[in-house]
Amino acid sequence: MPSVKRSGWVVVLALVAGLVVPVPASAAARSPGECAASLDCTAAEIDRMAMAERLEFLRLVQSGPAAALGAPDRWRNIEGVLAFFRDRGLGAPGTWTSHVDAAILEGIERGVALALGRSTDGFGNPGSARWADYLTRLHRGELTVRNVHDRAWSEAEQASTEHGVAVAEQVHGLRPTAVERRFFLFSEFYRWALRNRPVVLDMLLLYGVLLDPLIVLRRVPFVDWLTDVRESAPSRKGSEMAYAYAQLDPVNGAFSTVDLLFAYIPELFDEFQTTR
Known part of the structure; x- marks a missing residue:
């Protein structure tokens, strides 16, 4: 102990x-x-x-x-x-x-x-x-x-x-609470992304065209920005977006990484583009 x-x-x-x-x-x-x-x-x-x-x-x-x-x-x-x-x-x-x-x-x-x-x-x-x-x-x-x-x-x-x-x-x-649980999913997704950078890049290459073709072209600088622990803007924006999603439960409680990718990445990519 x-x-x-x-x-x-x-x-x-x-x-x-x-x-x-x-x-x-x-x-x-x-x-x-x-x-x-x-x-x-x-x-x-x-x-x-x-x-x-x-x-x-x-x-x-x-x-x-x-x-x-x-x-x-x-x-x-x-x-x-x-x-x-x-x-x-x-x-x-x-x-x-x-x-x-x-x-x-x-x-x-x-x-x-x-x-x-x-x-x-x-x-x-x-x-x-x-x-x-x-x-x-x-x-x-x-x-x-x-x-x-x-x-x-x-x-x-x-x-x-x-x-x-x-x-x-x-x-x-x-x-x-239900909202806390769904918000927590975003934080889990974020930590997963940090541990699995090559997988995230591959997934954006595979699914990015369905989200936004520009994501495929800019996936490396986007992931660099999203997972930079020295930046507060991505986590702040991600928290705002995830909390709004958590209140509405638009992902229907999905635990799939692909579901979370489709739910969160487009809005985060929009925020990334405003900073670059």
Whole structure:
């Protein structure tokens, strides 16, 4: 079972999942700046933050400790999602979305702490070690090939995301609403695209002509833009579009990658063209 700092914490055990989640007993909430400096705020603390505070926290982690590892801008895509949540009033503390998001941010924070050698405790978040490995490889110059970089990034976020889902559902007994579930499909599709760049390019070559012939011609720069973790615009636009789709359920709950490709890619390609 993962180790957890116990001083001043109430430990909640989720035996089914084998999770240990520290919950502050009575400590005053720390500011985004304090969390970014200490790199030891738990998912439970982050869950209590408003989305505007989480956005500030992530930006401070990047401009501060992560910059020492050559990663001052490697989570701009997550910034886009947080900005969308902030502006729409989504992901209130204690909700399914909030717990999943908090685990993602915790994994990043602890990954930075591990990579800097400031701690050996991942807070029970499997994404922590993944992010530490990603940052170490990035700092060493081992992630210069785009598809290699994107796969490492995606695998780290996927680990933290799955942990967040387990915390939300198995510790807190929450289930996503229908809209949250359908919105979550977009984030899964995005991470899949990062892990499978050659497949995405092949699919756009095969199906692109049915969506927009220009997609076939510009598929490489389009995928470069869509999956650039240093850009916030694609994830912000993707979140807006996916949430609108999630409310209407136009894909009828489809889980097929091809269905998601047809649902999301045309509008994202339109946004890409306005930026190029």
